[in-house]
Amino acid sequence: MIGKLEMLIALAKEQHFGKAAESLGITQPSLSTGIRQLEEQLGVKLVQRGSRFRGLTPEGLRALDWARRIVGDARRLREEMRFSGTGLxxxxxxxxxxxxxTWASRLAASFSESHPKVSFTILSRTSAEVLEMLENLDVDAGITYLDNEPLGRVSTCxxxxxxxxxVCRKDHPLADNTSIEWADLKDQRLCLLTPDMQNRRIINRCFMEAGIAPTASIESNSTVVLVANVSHGDWVTILPNDMAEFLTTGKDLRIVPIRQSGAVPSVGLIAAHQEPHTPVLQALMDTARTLVSPPRRTSAKVDGAGRQGYSGP
Incomplete structure (x- = not known):
């Protein structure tokens, strides 16, 4: 049953029988047979079939919710049993x-010091993809924004x-300023993250609140590309302070703080809301808490965003 539920999850994710079979390392006929057997066991039609995959039936969508819970619980059980025998x-x-x-690397390094038998896979994704991968059980946890857009039912730290x-070159007109306003960027030649990134949407909102609408000459989903363009041309970019300091170290660039008048976005570790978490995931949440002091309350909008068990609207 667990294997067939995993087939349903893969099919819902890939929206294609061939791609779902490939992701599971099985043949397409094996996947089709498994889904049909699951339908027979449950006594309902789960998949709308035609010449190609046409989606899940209403019963299939309900079964998908159960499949994610059951498969997630099965994985938690395996983790619990492994922990009892070998530790983390x-x-x-x-x-x-x-x-x-940079924070993900910091968290992984701190965790590995105490738990060297646990390895990490760290993937760069948009905030929407972080939530999607968490829902599809493709990742165990994510690091994303906590209070800017809805998260759903998750645990947070x-x-x-x-x-x-x-971030600009040292000869840029704004390079010697101790700080600047968002309005000072009105006529600058910008390179920014792509619009599918939540960071870009936050920056666009800051521009709007400042009464300006600058255009990005270059867009990328990589912060490395942004800083490289600043180094090689007359562009400027906007990055979170921690990332800017890391990427400009050893380079002939300047970073100039931008004064923030509104709410400051909070970023944190998220995981599917479960009670209890697996021992490994709980240890990760505990490690994350040791890296930070309690957040300062900068506005009512972000008040209390860092509590575990926070659920988005």
Missing amino acids: AGQLRLAVVPTAL FLYRETYTL
Whole structure:
């Protein structure tokens, strides 16, 4: 039954029989047979079939919710049993928004010091992809924004507030400023993250609140590309302070803080809401809490965002 439920999850994710079979390492006929057997066991039609995959039936969508819960619980059971025999071991899979990758590395390094038998896979993804991968059981946890867009029912652990800096060459007119306003960026030649990134949507909102609408000359889903363009041309970019400091170290660039008048976005570790978490995941949440002090309350909008068990609207 567990294997067939995993087939349903894969099919819902890939929306294609061939791709779902490939992701599971089985043949397409084996997948089709497994889904049909699951339908027979449950006594309902789960998949709308035609010349190609046409989606799940209403019963299939309800079964998908159960499948995710059951498969997730089965994996938690295996983790519990392994922990009782060998202690913390295995692999943690993290999906992380690009601007938080330095924090992901910091978390993995701190965790590995205490639990060397646990390995990490860290993937750079958009905030929407982080949630999707968490829902599809493709990752164990994620690092993303906590209070800017709905998260759903997840457990969270606050990590930091995201403040922004301008990254520019040392000969840029704004390079010697101690700080700048968002309005000062009105006529600048910008390179920014792509619009599918939540960081970009936050920056666009800051521009709008400042009464300006600058256009990005270059867009990328990589912060490395953004800083490389600043180094090689007359562009400027905007990055969170931690990422900016990391990427400009040893380079002939300047970072200039941008004064923030509104709410400051919070970023944190998230995981599917479960009671209890697996021992490995609980240890990860505990490690995350040791890396930070309690968040300061900068506005009513972000008040209390770092508490475990927080559920988005």
